[in-house]
Amino acid sequence: MTDIATPTVEPMTSGSRGFDSQRALRVAPVVVILVLCIVLPLMLSEFWVDRITGWIPLAIAALGLNLLTGYNGQISVGHGALYGLGAYTSAILVGDQGWPLFLAVLGGALVSFAAGVIIGLPALRIRGLYLALVTLSVAVLFPELVRQAEGLTGGTGGYYITEPQVNSRGVVVDRPIRLEAPEWTGLANDQWRFYVFVVIAFACFVLARNLVHSRTGRAMIAIRDNEVAAEVNGVNVARIKVLTFGVGSALAGVGGGLYALWRTQLFPQSFTLLASFYFLVAMVVGGPASIIGPAIGAVFYGFFADVITPELPERVKPATPLILGVLLIVLMRVAPGGVVGLARTTMARFAVARAAPRGADSESAAGEDETASISRSEE
Amino acid sequence: MNRSRTWRAVAVILALSLAAAGCGRDDDDSGDSDDSSTDDTSASSASFIDPAEDCEDYQPTQGISGDTITVGTVRPAQGPYAIYDTVTKGVEKFFDAANAKGGVKAGDGKSYQIKLLKEDDGYDPGRTPDAVKKLVEQDQVFAMVGQIGTENNLSVRTYINDKCVPSVALATGSPEWGKAAEYPWFIGGLPSYAAEARVALEFLEKDNPDATIALLYQNDDFGKSYQAAIEKYIEDTGSQMSVVAQQPYDPNSGQTTEGVTTQLAQSGADVFFVGIGGTPCPRTLTFIPADWQPTVYVSITCSGKIALSLAGGKDEGIYSTQAQLDAASPADQANPKVQQFIQDGQAQGLTMTDIEGGIVSAGWGFASIFARALELSPTVERADIMNTLYSMQDENFGLMRDEMSVNTNDAEDPWLFEQLRMVHREGGQWVQASELVEFDGESNEFVGG
Numbered sequence: 001m002t003d004i005a006t007p008t009v010e011p012m013t014s015g016s017r018g019f020d021s022q023r024a025l026r027v028a029p030v031v032v033i034l035v036l037c038i039v040l041p042l043m044l045s046e047f048w049v050d051r052i053t054g055w056i057p058l059a060i061a062a063l064g065l066n067l068l069t070g071y072n073g074q075i076s077v078g079h080g081a082l083y084g085l086g087a088y089t090s091a092i093l094v095g096d097q098g099w100p101l102f103l104a105v106l107g108g109a110l111v112s113f114a115a116g117v118i119i120g121l122p123a124l125r126i127r128g129l130y131l132a133l134v135t136l137s138v139a140v141l142f143p144e145l146v147r148q149a150e151g152l153t154g155g156t157g158g159y160y161i162t163e164p165q166v167n168s169r170g171v172v173v174d175r176p177i178r179l180e181a182p183e184w185t186g187l188a189n190d191q192w193r194f195y196v197f198v199v200i201a202f203a204c205f206v207l208a209r210n211l212v213h214s215r216t217g218r219a220m221i222a223i224r225d226n227e228v229a230a231e232v233n234g235v236n237v238a239r240i241k242v243l244t245f246g247v248g249s250a251l252a253g254v255g256g257g258l259y260a261l262w263r264t265q266l267f268p269q270s271f272t273l274l275a276s277f278y279f280l281v282a283m284v285v286g287g288p289a290s291i292i293g294p295a296i297g298a299v300f301y302g303f304f305a306d307v308i309t310p311e312l313p314e315r316v317k318p319a320t321p322l323i324l325g326v327l328l329i330v331l332m333r334v335a336p337g338g339v340v341g342l343a344r345t346t347m348a349r350f351a352v353a354r355a356a357p358r359g360a361d362s363e364s365a366a367g368e369d370e371t372a373s374i375s376r377s378e379e
Numbered sequence: 380m381n382r383s384r385t386w387r388a389v390a391v392i393l394a395l396s397l398a399a400a401g402c403g404r405d406d407d408d409s410g411d412s413d414d415s416s417t418d419d420t421s422a423s424s425a426s427f428i429d430p431a432e433d434c435e436d437y438q439p440t441q442g443i444s445g446d447t448i449t450v451g452t453v454r455p456a457q458g459p460y461a462i463y464d465t466v467t468k469g470v471e472k473f474f475d476a477a478n479a480k481g482g483v484k485a486g487d488g489k490s491y492q493i494k495l496l497k498e499d500d501g502y503d504p505g506r507t508p509d510a511v512k513k514l515v516e517q518d519q520v521f522a523m524v525g526q527i528g529t530e531n532n533l534s535v536r537t538y539i540n541d542k543c544v545p546s547v548a549l550a551t552g553s554p555e556w557g558k559a560a561e562y563p564w565f566i567g568g569l570p571s572y573a574a575e576a577r578v579a580l581e582f583l584e585k586d587n588p589d590a591t592i593a594l595l596y597q598n599d600d601f602g603k604s605y606q607a608a609i610e611k612y613i614e615d616t617g618s619q620m621s622v623v624a625q626q627p628y629d630p631n632s633g634q635t636t637e638g639v640t641t642q643l644a645q646s647g648a649d650v651f652f653v654g655i656g657g658t659p660c661p662r663t664l665t666f667i668p669a670d671w672q673p674t675v676y677v678s679i680t681c682s683g684k685i686a687l688s689l690a691g692g693k694d695e696g697i698y699s700t701q702a703q704l705d706a707a708s709p710a711d712q713a714n715p716k717v718q719q720f721i722q723d724g725q726a727q728g729l730t731m732t733d734i735e736g737g738i739v740s741a742g743w744g745f746a747s748i749f750a751r752a753l754e755l756s757p758t759v760e761r762a763d764i765m766n767t768l769y770s771m772q773d774e775n776f777g778l779m780r781d782e783m784s785v786n787t788n789d790a791e792d793p794w795l796f797e798q799l800r801m802v803h804r805e806g807g808q809w810v811q812a813s814e815l816v817e818f819d820g821e822s823n824e825f826v827g828g
Contacts, residue, residue, distance in 0.1 A: 047512060047516035156530070157530060173537075175537065265508075267505035269503050310513065
């Protein structure tokens with residue numbers, strides 16, 4: 001099970017060293033991303049703010065998949081279903097039960113967590129391709145279930161998160177319930193929605209980072225790299241695997257819940273196998289087994305789907321999936337570790353090249369440390 | 380120590396960028412305030428739509444630049460419903476033909492060239508909002524014309540209505556488009572499906588007052604409006620007809636209708652009502668087992684020659700309804716409107732197969748609605764276009780049968796087409812089976828459910 005993700009977690013910095021360049025390099029992308037997140041909505045039009053808002057749920061779901069696949073080595077192509085479960089649960093909690101929006105997202109996450117744990121149980125005995133098949137069946141089944149449970153989900157006709165309101169001509173119409181900017185912010189609704197989503201995403205990414213760097217996180221990675229060895233070393237393999245499935249699914253549920261709040265309408269065909277593949281794409285492009293990877297991957301995918309695709313000539317458009325496929329193959333040739341992997345290798349090479357002529361001990365040590373972490377797994 | 384210092388640096392940068400950006404996005408309103416068109420009050424208070432009341436951010440002339448009006452449409456260009464792309468081709472060719480003749484002469488005296496922008500949603504209502512938002516916000520279209528799909532149009536109904544963008548001649552006849560008081564920026568381009576079901580049932584009842592019906596309906600608002608209207612007809616009129624078997628069909632399920640058709644066949648019903656669209660509709664006819672010989676009625680959405688060419692010859696003897704002239708029928712080909720259609724269409728590169736196919740002509744008809752609204756509208760502004768469409772009197776245009784006339788009256792009577800005739804398929808042609816049935820102002824009354 002070591003073949004799933006060659007690139008690995010960033011090394012745990014000891015903290016004993018000073019404000020070194022390595023740390024700065026690691027923090028820099030986070031700062032850049034955060035600054036972009038703050039500035040972009042103020043500069044872009046409503047249309048584009050709405051578009052990039054839609055990338056955030058994808059990033060969170062891909063983060064969940066990354067915990068499961070990238071860090072724990074369990075393959076899932078059923079994440080689209082757990083995403084959909086979170087989306088529909090949140091939507092129904094808001095639309096039918098009148099829950100507050102954020103509580104509903106939390107509810108969606110909990111339901112997805114529970115579903116993830118249940119799917120995770122058989123995963124204790126089934127591995128690799130066989131696990132992929134089990135999750136595949138979940139992915140295929142989910143849209144069908146949504147269609148069948150029409151009374152609850154609206155079936156093919158979709159679920160609209162609405163409440164009746166009186167319109168300007170005094171007629172009652174169903175208006176979407178959406179996240180609206182409070183007066184004091186002075187922001188437009190789309191901008192507010194984006195910021196709220198970013199804050200939630202940031203919280204999810206910090207939580208995931210802390211989890212990965214904790215004892216549990218090390219156990220997750222150990223299981224991925226060698227399950228037997230992990231067990232011999234006292235890791236409770238069953239508990240960790242089921243827990244990871246649950247947490248990965250809960251994150252998919254959060255992503256789904258935000259998707260529901262963003263769209264305010266859900267259709268079963270948005271949660272097919274394709275959705276699962278998009279998460280895989282985001283994870284792989286960004287760099288599996290890195291925290292920031294799925295976010296970068298989601299931006300790449302979003303950029304491809306929302307910025308590049310519409311610019312393609314009409315005749316080429318039907319071939320969009322093919323183009324994406326070819327791009328992926330090329331990327332895997334050039335940077336098997338995704339964008340993050342590529343950045344790590346480049347930085348390591350740079351560090352080594354810089355350190356060599358100077359021959360400074362500490363610098364070269366840092367360089368080797370980084371290189372080593374790329375080629376082989378962390379402890 | 381170092382950790383906290385790093386994060387403090389991050390916090391400072393964040394705070395700075397927040398402060399720098401504090402004033403928020405440039406407000407578009409200030410730039411527009413010198414635009415004379417926003418403050419005019421051409422829409423009188425008597426008009427159905429009053430933008431001052433109904434719209435938060437009314438852009439009366441968005442999409443008009445010089446003598447060009449840019450309009451948009453969303454349709455499936457791929458998948459089992461890609462046949463509807465041909466409808467859009469008809470819309471496009473109508474505008475091309477009009478442009479070639481110098482454009483559409485609008486009520487303001489100017490002639491406008493009309494440019495159509497198309498987006499693809501694959502008949503997936505989950506994808507329609509993105510496509511429509513792109514057209515409205517990025518491409519800045521003036522209006523949507525002939526947009527395909529009931530669920531697809533429903534998925535953008537609130538959005539279009541909030542943005543006050545006319546959505547003219549929807550390529551769907553869902554009874555939902557009768558809710559003009561709720562959603563005044565939409566107007567359908569087909570007769571109401573509920574009215575269609577009503578006309579069909581009245582006709583079938585004459586032949587067999589106790590007919591048993593097997594219903595295949597598309598599992599969405601489109602198909603269910605047939606289902607509800609049939610129930611309502613039977614209930615309202617105390618008819619002895621009855622639905623003895625019904626099956627839903629999911630348009631995006633990727634399955635054929637073979638299984639459901641076989642199940643329906645077991646009922647042995649006298650009438651088979653095929654209330655679905657796209658290529659699955661004509662294909663259904665090929666799945667009818669040899670030992671079941673019902674009277675078949677197919678939805679108006681699949682009554683075109685091209686659609687029925689997919690029925691493998693099983694379309695002989697079926698019934699449907701028509702609201703337009705039929706370019707494939709020798710009887711209608713003599714009509715000057717059809718002659719004109721053939722001439723203009725061929726000039727724009729349409730083949731006779733396209734012209735007679737019944738699908739291009741549907742799009743041609745949708746485009747003609749928009750063109751007629753432009754001609755009649757006193758000014759080329761969004762609200763005026765809609766108000767014109769909602770106050771038509773004895774209009775006859777496009778490919779409408781000569782004896783038809785369009786009358787609308789705001790939310791009281793929001794349907795353009797309220798006349799249908801029954802047709803019977805004989806030797807690969809539609810032959811009139813009944814005179815035009817009139818139901819002006821009644822479309823909303825047939826809605827069941």
